[in-house]
Amino acid sequence: MPFRSFTKVVSAHPDSPAIIHHNNRSVSYQKLLxxxxxxxxxxxxKGLRSGDRVILHSKNKIELIASYYACLATGATFVxxxxxxxxxxxxxxxxxSGARFYLGDTTSYTANQKAVDGASTLEGRWVIGMNTPEGKAQPWQSLLQLGNSFSPPSLSPDMVASIFYTSGTTGQPKGFAFSRRAINTIIDVVRSTMALSVRATSTAPFYSMVDVISPWSIQTSFASLSLxxxxxxxxxxDPHTVLKVLNTYQLSWFTGTPSNFNDLTVAAQALDHVPVLSATACVSGGDTCPLEIAQRFHTTFGGHLQNSYGQTEQGCITIHHPDLTKASTPALGWPLPTTAIKIVAEGGEDGEVGELFVRSPTKTAGLWTDNGIEPVYEDGWIPTGDLVSRHADGCLEALGRQKDLxxxxxxxxxxxxxxxxxxRHPDIARAVVFAIPDIAKGESIIAMIETHRGKTLSSTAIKEYxxxxxxxxxxxxQIMFVDTIPIVNNKISRRHIAREYLRSCDKEVRLLE
Structure with a gap:
């Protein structure tokens, strides 16, 4: 299990740094334990029992990482x-989730105090950085002073270790439950993926441009610390902070969304000196990475962007591309050895072009409900909603989301x-294409474009191009030029942008399904 793997490293390297914070506060493996x-x-x-849910609601803090492990050690379910x-x-x-306990930080608690204090299921709330009680919350230190010793209980691998909620841009959040066995398998898969491009003996640090409240960053943090x-x-x-990290440390593994890597590249191109990332595994995930971003990143930093594909229901990465600079079309990559796939064409038969279905041992146990876990995808096949085309060499080309077609x-x-x-236009930094209903043609295509700083283009020029x-x-x-394309949950959501566009036009918000 992740906690047991962590304690083995503590025994072997107690004084080695485990977490390095940008404000120069760092902790060793022993201090983190x-x-x-x-x-x-x-x-x-305070009465925590195995199986109790604990809300973890914090920005990137050392205490957040420790809280994940504390939940694993006690048999609690982290949310x-x-x-x-x-x-x-x-x-x-x-x-x-029916959570009994809440662990957060001052910024997050203050922003959502109404929701946290108003939650009837919560019996204890502790806030990192809080010095005196506020509302129904208690200072963080008061939690740390409650006990003297702890012996991890014996825990079943079938117990629920985590519930990952997805909210997207519309609808109600829904929680996918993962057992302790699944979390252990997930960490093994992530470690195996790391081994494809990082020397086993490397002790260089890991850094993610995605907060460690995200499942992807949580899993990669567990894997890195266990190694x-x-x-x-x-x-x-922000690019300035990330560049400072890259100039200070030689990283083993460096992750982010396509938007993160695009912003970083744009910022670096204005500098005289940039860090060289040819020896770092740079991994894009969370959305399809445009090939132009991968090429610009390589030209700027010397790094080869990899692609990591997975969805919350799948548990973790299921498809991987080792080098997007070698791709000729938008690529997801190849299924990992633990992953089975099938492509279902429009008529429902298996084919080479259609919706991607994935089967993986890391998949969710089901949806969390008031009545327990509701099984989903009982045949093992998870419909991804992504349209793909399989090339002759087995590589999956990304065609887009089915609902975005x-x-x-x-x-x-x-x-x-x-x-x-x-x-591919040299003056364009970002672009998103979406559609709105059109009486005559069914739908009308709109492109929203963000140009590089100081560059000006016209709609006519884009259409001619x-x-x-x-x-x-x-x-x-229609071509729209904007200062910044909106990002929701680290992704560019075409559906969200289309809805906001219709609202701005005072039109009924009803997109075609």
């Missing part, structure tokens, strides 16, 4: 809760194809 024990003692003293969610979603997650590789935490992931007079149009062509690159019916009818 001591913090884990203190949190565990405090929770057990990572994104601090950027609104009060209604926080309330829903606390109520739905005697410290993790680096920063309060923010546009139909123009009956012709299928993949937004990703248009975006890729737009992004695309004229000999894509079919005429795929050329956007």
């Amino acid at each position: 001591s913090l884990i024990d203190a949190i565990s003692c405090g929770l057990v003293t 990572p809760t994104n601090p950027h969610l609104p009060n209604k979603d926080i309330s829903k997650i606390i109520s739905d 005697h590789r410290p993790i680096i935490l920063t309060d923010t992931h 546009i139909k123009i007079a009956g012709y299928p149009v993949y937004p990703l194809e248009i975006e890729q062509e737009i992004l 695309l004229a000999d690159k894509i079919a005429h019916y795929k050329i956007p009818e």
Whole structure:
């Protein structure tokens, strides 16, 4: 299990750094274990039982990492809760999970105090950085002073270790439960993926531009610490902060979303000196990475962007591409040895082009409900909602989300194809293509474009640029130039942007399904 793997490293390397924070506060493996024990003692003293849910609601803090391990050590179920969610979603997650305890930080608690204090299931609330009681919350130190010693209980591998909630951009959050056995398998898969490009003897640190409240970053942090590789935490992931990290440390593993890598590359191109990342495994995930971003990143930093594909229900990475600079089309990559896939065409038969289905031993045990776990995907096959094409060598090409597929007079149009062509223009930094209802043609294509700083383009110029690159019916009818394309949950959501566009036009928000 992740906690047992961690304690083995503590025994072998007690004084080695485990977590390095950007404000120069760092802790060794032994000190992190001591913090884990203190949190565990405090929770057990307050009545925590194996199986109890604990809300973890914090920015990147050393205490957050320790709290994950404390839950694993005590048999509690950790429920990572994104601090950027609104009060209604926080309330829903606390109520739905039936959590008894809350561990957060001052920023997150203050932003969502109404939801946290109003939660009837919570019996204890402790806040990192709080010095005096506020509302129904208690200072963090009061939790650490509650107990003296802790002995981990014997725990079944079938017990629920975590509930990962997904909220997307619409609808109610829903929680996917994962057993302790599944979490252990997930960490093994992540470690195996790391081994593809990082020397086994490397003790260089891991850094993610995605907060460690995200399942991907949680899993990669567990894997890194179990391999005697410290993790680096920063309060923010703005390009200036990230560049400071890259100039200070030689990393083993470096992760982020395509948007993160794009912003970093744009910022670095204005500098005289940039760090060389040719020896670092740089991994993009969370969304399809445009090839232009991978190429620009390579030109700027010398690093080869890899692609990591997985969804919350799948547990972790299931498909991997080792080098996007060698791809000729938007690529997901190849299934990992532990992953089985099938592609279901529009008529429901298996094919080479269609919706991707994935089967993996790391998949969720089911949806968390008031009545326990509701099994889902009982045949093992998870519909991803992603459209793919399988090449002759087995590599999966990303065609886009099934719900994002546009139909123009009956012709299928993949937004990703248009975006890729737009992004090849040297003056364009970002682009997103979406559709709105159109009485005559079914849907009308709109492109939202963010140019590089100091660059100016016209709609006519973009349409002329695309004229000999894509079919005429795929050329956007409207081109919008914006300062910044909106990002939701570290992703560019076409559906969200389309809804906001319709609202801005005072039109009924009803997108085609």
